[in-house]
Amino acid sequence: MDGLQLRTLAKDDGTLELSLERVPVPEPKDDEVVIRVDATPINPSDIGLLFGAADMSKATVTGSGESIKVTAPVPENLRRAMAPRLGQSLPAGNEGAGEVVKAGANAKHLLGKIVAAFGGAMYAQYRTVRAADALEMPPGATAADGASCFVNPLTALGMTGTMRLENHTALVHTAAASNLGQMLVKICKADSVPLVNVVRSDAQAKLLRDIGAVHVVDSSKPSFMDDLIAAVTDTGATLGFDAIGGGRIAGQILTAMEVAAARKGGGAFNRYGSSTHKQVYIYGGLDTGPTELNRAFGMAWGLGGWLLPLYMAKIGPAEVDKMRQRVAREIKTTFASHYTKTVSLADMLKPEVIALYNRRATNEKVLVNPNA
Amino acid sequence: MDGLQLRTLAKDDGTLELSLERVPVPEPKDDEVVIRVDATPINPSDIGLLFGAADMSKATVTGSGESIKVTAPVPENLRRAMAPRLGQSLPAGNEGAGEVVKAGANAKHLLGKIVAAFGGAMYAQYRTVRAADALEMPPGATAADGASCFVNPLTALGMTGTMRLENHTALVHTAAASNLGQMLVKICKADSVPLVNVVRSDAQAKLLRDIGAVHVVDSSKPSFMDDLIAAVTDTGATLGFDAIGGGRIAGQILTAMEVAAARKGGGAFNRYGSSTHKQVYIYGGLDTGPTELNRAFGMAWGLGGWLLPLYMAKIGPAEVDKMRQRVAREIKTTFASHYTKTVSLADMLKPEVIALYNRRATNEKVLVNPNA
Numbered sequence: 243m244d245g246l247q248l249r250t251l252a253k254d255d256g257t258l259e260l261s262l263e264r265v266p267v268p269e270p271k272d273d274e275v276v277i278r279v280d281a282t283p284i285n286p287s288d289i290g291l292l293f294g295a296a297d298m299s300k301a302t303v304t305g306s307g308e309s310i311k312v313t314a315p316v317p318e319n320l321r322r323a324m325a326p327r328l329g330q331s332l333p334a335g336n337e338g339a340g341e342v343v344k345a346g347a348n349a350k351h352l353l354g355k356i357v358a359a360f361g362g363a364m365y366a367q368y369r370t371v372r373a374a375d376a377l378e379m380p381p382g383a384t385a386a387d388g389a390s391c392f393v394n395p396l397t398a399l400g401m402t403g404t405m406r407l408e409n410h411t412a413l414v415h416t417a418a419a420s421n422l423g424q425m426l427v428k429i430c431k432a433d434s435v436p437l438v439n440v441v442r443s444d445a446q447a448k449l450l451r452d453i454g455a456v457h458v459v460d461s462s463k464p465s466f467m468d469d470l471i472a473a474v475t476d477t478g479a480t481l482g483f484d485a486i487g488g489g490r491i492a493g494q495i496l497t498a499m500e501v502a503a504a505r506k507g508g509g510a511f512n513r514y515g516s517s518t519h520k521q522v523y524i525y526g527g528l529d530t531g532p533t534e535l536n537r538a539f540g541m542a543w544g545l546g547g548w549l550l551p552l553y554m555a556k557i558g559p560a561e562v563d564k565m566r567q568r569v570a571r572e573i574k575t576t577f578a579s580h581y582t583k584t585v586s587l588a589d590m591l592k593p594e595v596i597a598l599y600n601r602r603a604t605n606e607k608v609l610v611n612p613n614a
Numbered sequence: 615m616d617g618l619q620l621r622t623l624a625k626d627d628g629t630l631e632l633s634l635e636r637v638p639v640p641e642p643k644d645d646e647v648v649i650r651v652d653a654t655p656i657n658p659s660d661i662g663l664l665f666g667a668a669d670m671s672k673a674t675v676t677g678s679g680e681s682i683k684v685t686a687p688v689p690e691n692l693r694r695a696m697a698p699r700l701g702q703s704l705p706a707g708n709e710g711a712g713e714v715v716k717a718g719a720n721a722k723h724l725l726g727k728i729v730a731a732f733g734g735a736m737y738a739q740y741r742t743v744r745a746a747d748a749l750e751m752p753p754g755a756t757a758a759d760g761a762s763c764f765v766n767p768l769t770a771l772g773m774t775g776t777m778r779l780e781n782h783t784a785l786v787h788t789a790a791a792s793n794l795g796q797m798l799v800k801i802c803k804a805d806s807v808p809l810v811n812v813v814r815s816d817a818q819a820k821l822l823r824d825i826g827a828v829h830v831v832d833s834s835k836p837s838f839m840d841d842l843i844a845a846v847t848d849t850g851a852t853l854g855f856d857a858i859g860g861g862r863i864a865g866q867i868l869t870a871m872e873v874a875a876a877r878k879g880g881g882a883f884n885r886y887g888s889s890t891h892k893q894v895y896i897y898g899g900l901d902t903g904p905t906e907l908n909r910a911f912g913m914a915w916g917l918g919g920w921l922l923p924l925y926m927a928k929i930g931p932a933e934v935d936k937m938r939q940r941v942a943r944e945i946k947t948t949f950a951s952h953y954t955k956t957v958s959l960a961d962m963l964k965p966e967v968i969a970l971y972n973r974r975a976t977n978e979k980v981l982v983n984p985n986a
Binding site for chain 2: 290291311314323483487488504512513514517525532538540544545546548551552556
C-alpha cells in the first residue's frame with residue numbers, strides 16, 4: 243500500500259522545492275491505525291514549514307497532477323535561517339482527520355471510525371499513527387468537522403489554561419476574528435472569562451459580536467488606544483495572546499494594561515510604573531517583521547513566545563487529555579471551523595491557491611482533501 | 615532642626631524645575647535614626663526621576679548656592695508620560711550613607727555609627743529612616759564607601775539569585791564595565807557562575823579582564839555576533855540582564871542563545887526552534903529608544919522588565935537580609951564603587967555637572983556630599 247505525500251525541500255542552490263512523492267504506507271503495529279486522510283487544514287503554523295523563508299511570489303511550476311513541482315527562491319539574506327533544514331525532504335501538515343482503514347491488533351475498535359490526529363505529515367493520502375493519538379469523533383461528525391481538532395482548539399484552551407496557571411483573570415487576544423479567535427470567544431463565554439478581542443475591521447467586529455463577544459476593539463480606528471485602555475480597564479486583563487508578532491501591537495497591549503493598572507492604583511505617581519505584572523505571549527507571526535516595544539509600561543512586564551507543544555509538556559498528559567475530550571465533545575459547536583475552499587494535494591501547490599492561503603488572512607482558510 | 619533637600623517638579627506649563635528646599639528634619643521615633651547624609655551616588659535609576667522626560671540640554675539656571683534653580687522644557691510629545699507627577703514637588707536619591715546624628719529610644723546603639731540606607735530622598739543633608747533600614751558599615755568603612763550599598767550590590771546579587779530561582783546556570787550581562795558590572799564579575803568569580811560580559815570598547819574589556827573576567831565580548835567589533843555565540847555556547851548561558859533596553863541587543867542575546875541551543879541539540883531541524891527556554895531581563899534604560907526584536911530565536915523565549923524592589927518582594931525579607939549582610943561584609947572589596955567626581959547639592963544642579971552625569975557613561979560616576 244502506498245500514497246501521495248507532500249514534501250518541502252530547501253536546496254543547496256538557494257531554492258525551495260515543493261512536490262508530491264509516492265511513499266509506502268507503514269503497516270500498523272499492534273497499537274497503531276492507518277488513517278485515510280480526508281481533511282487537513284492549512285494553518286499559519288503549517289505555512290512556516292511549507293515555505294520557510296522562500297519568496298513564493300516568485301515561484302515557478304512544472305508538471306501537473308501527481309508530478310507537479312513548485313520552485314521558489316530563498317532571498318540571500320534569509321538563507322542562514324534555512325540552514326538547519328538544507329537537503330532534508332520534509333513532510334508537512336500538523337493535523338487532519340479521516341477514516342481508520344487499517345488497525346493493529348489492539349486497535350480494531352477504531353476500524354471504520356472517523357478520527358482526528360496531530361503530529362505532522364498529514365498532507366498525505368494515508369497516515370499511520372498511534373491509536374492513543376487518534377481522537378475519535380462523536381457520531382455524526384465528518385472528517386471535515388474533525389480536521390482542525392488540535393492546533394486551534396488546544397491553543398485556544400491553552401490560553402485560558404495559561405491564564406489560570408499564571409494567576410490572571412481576563413485575556414486580550416489579537417487577530418481575534420480568526421477561527422481560533424471565534425473558538426476563544428465561545429470558550430470564554432462558556433467559562434465566564436472576560437475577553438478583549440482586537441480586530442481590524444467593522445466586519446470582523448460584527449462577526450464576533452454576533453457570536454457573543456462583549457469587548458471588541460478595532461485597531462484600524464483612530465480611537466484604538468483609548469478603546470483598548472477602556473476594555474482592559476473594564477475586564478482587568480493582565481494577560482494577552484498575540485498572533486501578529488511584528489510591529490507595535492504587543493507593546494500597545496502592555497501599555498494599555500499599565501494605564502489601567504495606574505488608574506486602579508489611584509493615580510499616585512510611581513516612577514517605575516505599577517507593580518502589577520503584565521504579560522503578553524506571541525503565539526503566531528502573521529507579521530513576520532520586527533517586534534517594536536517603546537517600554538512605556540513600567541518594569542513589571544513580560545513578553546514571550548508561546549507554543550502549544552511546550553505548554554502541553556508543561557501541564558502533562560492527563561490535563562492534555564481533558565482538553566482533547568472537550569474538543570471532541572464540542573467539535574460541532576465551540577470548536578467548529580469554517581473553510582473558504584477545499585482543494586486536493588496537487589491543487590495545494592498551484593500558484594493561485596498558494597497565493598490564497600499564503601495571505602494568512604484572518605477569515606480565509608483552506609482545507610485540503612488528499613483523497614479528492 | 616532643618617536641612618536642604620533637592621526637589622524635582624513637573625509643572626503645568628510643560629517645564630521641569632529642580633531646586634533646593636530647606637525642610638524640617640523629622641525627629642526620630644523610638645525605632646528611627648537621623649542620618650547626616652555625607653555621600654549619595656547619582657545612579658542611572660535616579661536620573662529618570664530627577665529629569666523625567668525633560669530636555670536637559672535646553673536647561674536654564676537662575677540663582678546660585680542654596681537658591682539655585684534649574685528649568686528645562688519637556689518636549690510636547692513626551693508630556694503625557696509625565697502627567698502622573700504633574701504639580702508634585704518630589705525628593706530624589708535612592709541611596710546614601712552617613713553618620714547617625716540622632717537616634718530614637720530603641721536605636722541608641724547606632725549613634726555615631728556610619729550607616730547606609732535605601733529608600734529615596736537621599737539628596738538631602740539629613741534623612742530620618744527606620745533603624746531596621748540602616749545598614750551598619752564595618753569598622754573602617756567611610757560614608758563614601760557605603761554610599762552605593764544597595765542599588766548596584768543588591769541588583770548584582772539579584773541577578774545571580776534570579777538565575778538560581780529560575781533554574782539557569784550562567785549569565786550574560788550588558789554594559790558590563792559599569793560599577794554594577796564589575797561587582798557582578800567579582801560575585802560570579804566568588805560563586806563560580808559562568809558570566810558573559812558584553813562591553814563596548816577595548817578599554818572596558820581590559821578593565822574587566824584585569825579583575826578576573828573570563829568571557830568578554832565587544833559589541834563594537836564586526837565579529838560581535840560570532841563572539842557572543844561562542845561565549846554563550848561555552849558558558850551555557852540561557853539568562854541575560856540588559857542595562858541598555860533600547861535597540862537590538864536584547865534580541866541579539868536571545869539569538870545567540872538559540873544558536874547555541876540548536877548546536878547543542880545536534881543540528882536536527884526543529885521548525886519552532888529549540889525547546890530550551892531563553893530569557894533576557896531589561897533592568898535599565900541606557901538607551902531609551904524602542905526595543906527591537908527580530909524574533910529569530912524560536913518560540914521558547916521570554917523578555918521582561920526586572921526591578922530590584924519587585925525581586926526583593928518576591929524572595930522575602932529573610933533572603934534580602936542575607937544579601938544586605940553580604941554587602942556590608944564585602945563593602946571594601948566585592949562591592950567597592952568608584953567615582954569620577956564628588957560634588958555638593960548645589961553643584962549637582964549646575965549645567966556642566968548635569969551634562970557629566972546625564973551622559974550615563976558606563977565608567978563615569980558622580981558622588982554627592984550634601985554636607986560639603
